Amino acid sequence: MADGPPLRPCLDLGTALIATQEVGAAHLPEALTAQFLSRLQTEIEHLPYEPLPDQIGPVRQNADLFIARGGMTEVPAIAELRDCLVRRLTDDVAAANTLTGWWPNEAYVQRYPPGSFGVSPHRDSVQFTQLIAVFTTQGRARFAICRDRSGTDRLTEWQTAPGSLVLVRGVVSGHPPNRPFHTVDGPTDAHVPRFSVTYRMNTHRDT
Numbered sequence: 001m002a003d004g005p006p007l008r009p010c011l012d013l014g015t016a017l018i019a020t021q022e023v024g025a026a027h028l029p030e031a032l033t034a035q036f037l038s039r040l041q042t043e044i045e046h047l048p049y050e051p052l053p054d055q056i057g058p059v060r061q062n063a064d065l066f067i068a069r070g071g072m073t074e075v076p077a078i079a080e081l082r083d084c085l086v087r088r089l090t091d092d093v094a095a096a097n098t099l100t101g102w103w104p105n106e107a108y109v110q111r112y113p114p115g116s117f118g119v120s121p122h123r124d125s126v127q128f129t130q131l132i133a134v135f136t137t138q139g140r141a142r143f144a145i146c147r148d149r150s151g152t153d154r155l156t157e158w159q160t161a162p163g164s165l166v167l168v169r170g171v172v173s174g175h176p177p178n179r180p181f182h183t184v185d186g187p188t189d190a191h192v193p194r195f196s197v198t199y200r201m202n203t204h205r206d207t
């Protein structure tokens with residue numbers, strides 16, 4: 001049962017959302033409350049993960065994946081965080097009128113073992129609309145916005161850590177597509193796997 005809000009009450013989602021829309025991405029180092037972070041990590045620790053394919057087109061990746069969809073009833077902390085994130089974006093944030101109807105119907109839970117190289121530079125698919133929200137729940141890794149797929153020119157780079165949130169711009173209806181190339185390195189710490197939970201609204205699905 002819930003015993004505290006997932007997101008820190010003082011979180012400045014407004015500034016982060018405007019930055020995401022203007023420059024493509026934003027980083028909030030401390031987004032989750034400590035209590036909720038612990039609950040979320042416990043929930044995702046032993047999900048039935050499947051290894052991601054090593055390569056999809058030009059994108060190389062080294063992680064395990066579990067996807068929760070629709071009502072997400074099997075993962076109540078993930079569902080609760082989704083509700084809270086959407087509520088905070090729509091109630092608290094003036095710029096949220098540009099996020100009309102954003103309802104993430106998918107949560108991608110990724111586990112990066114120590115020694116993984118992460119995910120090479122890529123853009124999220126066009127079916128993921130408006131916003132992509134990436135929470136780190138355990139471990140640390142460099143997350144970078146890149147000029148192009150080569151990844152040689154990192155425009156912005158952050159250290160993700162437990163409780164942090166990265167927002168990435170998705171496709172916005174009526175605007176030219178300008179999804180940023182981004183990449184995440186493998187876990188920074190040699191013995192600690194990294195876990196992330198990424199919320200996406202997949203327009204190719206009904207729920």
Ligand SMILES: O=C(O)CCC(=O)C(=O)O
Pocket residue numbers: 110119124134143182183184196198
């Ligand atoms: O695990 C992450 O930090 C996000 C990885 C990513 O960019 C993706 O799955 O598209």
